[in-house]
Amino acid sequence: MKIIKSIKELRTVLGGIQGKTGLVPTMGALHKGHLSLIERCVSENDFNIVSIFVNPTQFGPKEDFDKYPRTLEADVKMCEQADVDVVFAPSSSEMYKNTMDTTLVCPPYAAVDKLCGKSRVGHFDGVATVVSKLFNITSCDRAYFGKKDAQQLFIIKKMVDDLNFNVEIISCDIVREEDGLAMSSRNTYLTSQNRTEALKLSKALKCVKDLYAKGENSVKALTDAALSVMQGLDVEYFEICDLNTFHEADNIIKQDVENIALAAVNIYQGENSKAENRVRLIDNIEL
Amino acid sequence: MKIIKSIKELRTVLGGIQGKTGLVPTMGALHKGHLSLIERCVSENDFNIVSIFVNPTQFGPKEDFDKYPRTLEADVKMCEQADVDVVFAPSSSEMYKNTMDTTLVCPPYAAVDKLCGKSRVGHFDGVATVVSKLFNITSCDRAYFGKKDAQQLFIIKKMVDDLNFNVEIISCDIVREEDGLAMSSRNTYLTSQNRTEALKLSKALKCVKDLYAKGENSVKALTDAALSVMQGLDVEYFEICDLNTFHEADNIIKQDVENIALAAVNIYQGENSKAENRVRLIDNIEL
Numbered sequence: 001m002k003i004i005k006s007i008k009e010l011r012t013v014l015g016g017i018q019g020k021t022g023l024v025p026t027m028g029a030l031h032k033g034h035l036s037l038i039e040r041c042v043s044e045n046d047f048n049i050v051s052i053f054v055n056p057t058q059f060g061p062k063e064d065f066d067k068y069p070r071t072l073e074a075d076v077k078m079c080e081q082a083d084v085d086v087v088f089a090p091s092s093s094e095m096y097k098n099t100m101d102t103t104l105v106c107p108p109y110a111a112v113d114k115l116c117g118k119s120r121v122g123h124f125d126g127v128a129t130v131v132s133k134l135f136n137i138t139s140c141d142r143a144y145f146g147k148k149d150a151q152q153l154f155i156i157k158k159m160v161d162d163l164n165f166n167v168e169i170i171s172c173d174i175v176r177e178e179d180g181l182a183m184s185s186r187n188t189y190l191t192s193q194n195r196t197e198a199l200k201l202s203k204a205l206k207c208v209k210d211l212y213a214k215g216e217n218s219v220k221a222l223t224d225a226a227l228s229v230m231q232g233l234d235v236e237y238f239e240i241c242d243l244n245t246f247h248e249a250d251n252i253i254k255q256d257v258e259n260i261a262l263a264a265v266n267i268y269q270g271e272n273s274k275a276e277n278r279v280r281l282i283d284n285i286e287l
Numbered sequence: 288m289k290i291i292k293s294i295k296e297l298r299t300v301l302g303g304i305q306g307k308t309g310l311v312p313t314m315g316a317l318h319k320g321h322l323s324l325i326e327r328c329v330s331e332n333d334f335n336i337v338s339i340f341v342n343p344t345q346f347g348p349k350e351d352f353d354k355y356p357r358t359l360e361a362d363v364k365m366c367e368q369a370d371v372d373v374v375f376a377p378s379s380s381e382m383y384k385n386t387m388d389t390t391l392v393c394p395p396y397a398a399v400d401k402l403c404g405k406s407r408v409g410h411f412d413g414v415a416t417v418v419s420k421l422f423n424i425t426s427c428d429r430a431y432f433g434k435k436d437a438q439q440l441f442i443i444k445k446m447v448d449d450l451n452f453n454v455e456i457i458s459c460d461i462v463r464e465e466d467g468l469a470m471s472s473r474n475t476y477l478t479s480q481n482r483t484e485a486l487k488l489s490k491a492l493k494c495v496k497d498l499y500a501k502g503e504n505s506v507k508a509l510t511d512a513a514l515s516v517m518q519g520l521d522v523e524y525f526e527i528c529d530l531n532t533f534h535e536a537d538n539i540i541k542q543d544v545e546n547i548a549l550a551a552v553n554i555y556q557g558e559n560s561k562a563e564n565r566v567r568l569i570d571n572i573e574l
Binding site: 007011097104105129132133136137139161163164165166 | 294298384392416419420423424426448450451452453
């Protein structure tokens with residue numbers, strides 16, 4: 001396995017390969033969720049690239065860019081064991097020579113200005129820009145994304161469609177801890193007390209799914225149930241959407257479309273609800 | 288030669304080819320300027336595509352999208368004679384399924400908000416978006432652009448650099464009529480009286496180049512000379528820039544950088560200076 005930091009060197013390597021190329025774009029701090037993407041990528045493609053890049057343009061000024069976990073050595077080991085061909089780990093200056101210039105801008109269609117896009121202004125523009133750069137750098141045929149970032153996945157699929165990228169987007173199921181907590185690089189921020197609180201998030205979503213399966217189709221009733229399970233948490237949003245449009249569900253959920261329940265919560269390390277103590281977690285469940 | 292209107296069909300054809308692919312992106316109404324790009328493309332690549340698409344997203348609401356010349360039959364003939372492999376002529380609905388959604392936004396760096404970008408707000412975003420779509424659709428290795436659209440060329444090179452497109456941009460010299468008028472699809476709008484007036488544009492630029500060659504390096508003196516040649520024309524802009532940054536030249540032009548003089552004029556069909564009678568012409572000359 002090669003570890004490559006330069007775009008030029010990566011292109012030289014790619015110039016010599018044949019068959020299908022798969023890409024797993026990550027910000028590192030790899031966990032079992034990433035591993036499931038990597039394993040699927042390796043099983044489906046002839047040449048496999050995992051990119052590791054903590055992308056500054058998708059973090060807001062008060063977000064956790066500086067403290068985001070960086071565990072390159074362990075990440076490289078995981079990739080090697082999974083039979084990856086190349087770990088592409090560029091520096092910020094390699095990716096953004098002259099600060100940010102040309103940017104992809106996701107328009108204010110249904111999916112962008114809501115949910116995570118509401119509190120993280122510009123986040124999805126940063127994601128779309130870096131993902132399009134990675135597609136261009138790797139000339140990949142397939143790219144693998146986790147369903148945990150459901151809104152990101154929707155926006156990337158839309159971008160691929162709008163800009164005619166010749167890349168197949170493969171979405172992979174959420175991987176959870178045994179107790180239900182969705183895998184996330186940000187879980188390493190959680191104290192043991194936080195960890196217990198955080199469980200309410202997946203429990204609330206599971207509760208909504210169970211109620212819906214039993215015939216409850218009122219958004220208000222399902223929202224009340226979710227909020228009741230998440231009592232004591234700082235809930236940023238809970239919403240039920242049409243999975244294929246990201247439009248908010250009607251008051252009575254339509255049966256003939258696929259629906260998804262999404263939530264974001266903030267959990268605080270220590271006593272103070274200060275921004276610097278905040279751990280932001282997201283999760284979702286298809287109904 | 289194939290004429291292809293569907294993205295899917297083009298990709299099928301491209302899937303079977305080997306070697307380098309060249310693209311000449313055009314809006315049709317092909318003239319000798321385009322022909323010079325096409326001939327160079329054909330001489331340098333194994334497979335050659337000319338795209339013909341009058342891109343709605345780069346026209347402003349009061350511009351000439353509707354009346355822009357469309358001469359597909361003649362264009363196809365010219366391409367066939369030049370040994371092009373594919374003319375790609377998609378419809379607007381093939382290119383923009385759901386109106387405009389994800390868009391490339393050129394940031395307000397030196398080159399965008401000035402010159403043509405000042406009067407044509409959003410024009411270069413539309414250009415960048417459609418060119419990136421065409422790059423993705425054709426997976427071309429090289430793309431050919433004319434130096435007549437010098438600002439466009441600069442912005443496309445910047446976009447390729449910023450978003451890491453793996454496409455080599457080849458810039459080709461301006462082709463002129465014998466009397467000096469730069470070739471343009473919009474020249475067909477000109478009445479014979481307009482045609483005489485229009486000559487002042489290239490004459491002014493030639494005059495500036497000659498004066499500069501003789502040692503005149505004051506921007507004010509050169510601008511006065513240009514405006515004096517263009518007397519009677521509605522001059523939208525005349526500016527001398529650093530060719531490599533598109534920053535405005537200092538009052539006394541630096542000798543150690545490449546400089547370019549650019550101008551845009553409006554010429555009116557008939558007596559009235561109305562928007563619908565306006566023919567907008569641009570030209571430039573490297574000093």
